[in-house]
Amino acid sequence: MVSPPKEAPAMAEKITPRGTDYSKWYQDVVKNAGLAENSDVHGCMVIKPHGYAIWEKMQQALDRMFKATGHVNAYFPLFIPKRFLEKEAEHVEGFAKECAVVTHSRLIAGPDGKGLIPDPAAKLGEELIIRPTSETIIWNTYRNWIQSWRDLPILINQWANVVRWEMRTRLFLRTAEFLWQEGHTAHANQAEAEEEAKKILEVYRTFAEDWMAMPVLTGPKSDGQKFPGAIYTLCIEAMMQDKKALQAGTSHFLGQNFAKAFDVTFQSREGKLEHAWATSWGVSTRLIGGLIMTHSDDQGLVLPPRLAPIHVAIVPIYRKEEEKTAVIEACHKLAAGIRGIAPDPWLHYEPISVKVDDREQYQPGYKFNEWEVKGVPIRVELGPKDLAQNACVLARRDVPGKEGKIMGVPLASAPERIAAILKEMQTGLMEKARSFRDANLKTVDSYDDFKAQIDSPGGFFLAHWDGTRETEDRIKNETAATIRCIPSHLPAEPGKCMVTGQPSKQRVVFALSY
RNA sequence: CGGGGUGUAGCUCAGCUUGGUAGAGCGCCAGCUUUGGGAGCUGGAAGUCGCAGGUUCGAAUCCUGUCGCCCCGACCA
Numbered sequence: 001m002v003s004p005p006k007e008a009p010a011m012a013e014k015i016t017p018r019g020t021d022y023s024k025w026y027q028d029v030v031k032n033a034g035l036a037e038n039s040d041v042h043g044c045m046v047i048k049p050h051g052y053a054i055w056e057k058m059q060q061a062l063d064r065m066f067k068a069t070g071h072v073n074a075y076f077p078l079f080i081p082k083r084f085l086e087k088e089a090e091h092v093e094g095f096a097k098e099c100a101v102v103t104h105s106r107l108i109a110g111p112d113g114k115g116l117i118p119d120p121a122a123k124l125g126e127e128l129i130i131r132p133t134s135e136t137i138i139w140n141t142y143r144n145w146i147q148s149w150r151d152l153p154i155l156i157n158q159w160a161n162v163v164r165w166e167m168r169t170r171l172f173l174r175t176a177e178f179l180w181q182e183g184h185t186a187h188a189n190q191a192e193a194e195e196e197a198k199k200i201l202e203v204y205r206t207f208a209e210d211w212m213a214m215p216v217l218t219g220p221k222s223d224g225q226k227f228p229g230a231i232y233t234l235c236i237e238a239m240m241q242d243k244k245a246l247q248a249g250t251s252h253f254l255g256q257n258f259a260k261a262f263d264v265t266f267q268s269r270e271g272k273l274e275h276a277w278a279t280s281w282g283v284s285t286r287l288i289g290g291l292i293m294t295h296s297d298d299q300g301l302v303l304p305p306r307l308a309p310i311h312v313a314i315v316p317i318y319r320k321e322e323e324k325t326a327v328i329e330a331c332h333k334l335a336a337g338i339r340g341i342a343p344d345p346w347l348h349y350e351p352i353s354v355k356v357d358d359r360e361q362y363q364p365g366y367k368f369n370e371w372e373v374k375g376v377p378i379r380v381e382l383g384p385k386d387l388a389q390n391a392c393v394l395a396r397r398d399v400p401g402k403e404g405k406i407m408g409v410p411l412a413s414a415p416e417r418i419a420a421i422l423k424e425m426q427t428g429l430m431e432k433a434r435s436f437r438d439a440n441l442k443t444v445d446s447y448d449d450f451k452a453q454i455d456s457p458g459g460f461f462l463a464h465w466d467g468t469r470e471t472e473d474r475i476k477n478e479t480a481a482t483i484r485c486i487p488s489h490l491p492a493e494p495g496k497c498m499v500t501g502q503p504s505k506q507r508v509v510f511a512l513s514y
Numbered sequence: 515c516g517g518g519g520u521g522u523a524g525c526u527c528a529g530c531u532u533g534g535u536a537g538a539g540c541g542c543c544a545g546c547u548u549u550g551g552g553a554g555c556u557g558g559a560a561g562u563c564g565c566a567g568g569u570u571c572g573a574a575u576c577c578u579g580u581c582g583c584c585c586c587g588a589c590c591a
Contacts, residue, residue, distance in 0.1 A: 167515095363549045364549060364550060364551075365552055381550065383549095
């Protein structure tokens, strides 16, 4: 008679494997890594400290890049008078469906003495919209700032929250309120504005690849997918691990649309009155969703070192008091050594971020798992056995399980070793993501082939398209796939539309998307 | 806004069919033992059962109304 098997530890499997249910996996990672949670407010999330710390790292890197390209930060109002939004036809049409509207300025007790109701006497003369984006308020303001060609260009960015009243939301990927940056620039001529839109796209591409280790395709959107009010929209588009596309950033050439709508004119060098040329561009907290879905595994979050709020977690191991004293001391000494590594431009000359996990209420095993699920790139284990030989154990987050452990690393050389591994991880993650993306980037020539593959195995499909909205809509209706971008890295190779057989100037990227 | 589901402890849920003093696991608090991959034992705190009516001697349970939330569809960074 064999005794019944012990029950699996109740805590063991907190994260649904990707293969079982990708969407559940995503939610589990966000929750278990402590990045964010749903709030009691419909569609709005609470970004928790660990998630917000990642956003702060993103902000820092992006902000530096914006400043380096001549931009400055400013802040415009959260509320936008309804009449502003009405001024640009396409813009209204695009955003009207998802606007939060402020109608009153005061609450009073309800008629039965219970609760509060908007005071009818305090109804606003003009209703205010909570910004879904700020083009209108900003161009209304620029009208006063721009008179002469000497006032141009205006290169402004703002870090802000916006509200788009979404029906269905997912943490980071789509929430009613989200955080982002929005750049709004004004230029004296078309060429300069178009140059700006391209320049920012390149900033986004660099950030995505060099910081997030997330490879992206770049290029214009189809007219059907462009920003409401833009002449054209450039985008960076990334492939998630389930092979779906994520629009990760957009840069719009707005032409003179907003200048005309808001009557923003300037006198040129030649003395003529002209409308200003505009761009706008943004990336949002959605990037955190992209970061998660690019690198993380069934154990939890995996962070590229350049965006990790904590690079190294040191876990002391001990039994007796004497051991504890010696081990903790060694941990802090090692931490100081790691922080003392020569500043590297790679981390903006900031020290490597180290945390000595000296919490007494948790055992080492618990801590190992916690740092793992939170995506800390390197974990150091330091106990009496290690101390006896002046060494420690390093565990790499990008190599799961025991294989990621490096035993017997001398304490004296550990800091240098850690610094080297961090760099290695950053490029390793990028290479891994790129080869995954490339392996799932396919060329198709027949619509039947396309339909057979779009759901499974899935991926990005390079196909010829006749350039019409009708065909784009038909493909969307029949397969749910959309044109993600018209890739600029490919030579324009003419062909025939996979659906209609009409002439096509070049292949475009189709995929299912978030 | 259409279809489905669900509200009971901080969290996940049982109890409801057949009405009779509120339950479990996790978490939390205290103590002891533990500590190299999510510790164990003992004790403890914690819920006007979404809200409002009704039926009844008695309602988490039955009836009516109401509100919130979740999932699925049309829109989107």
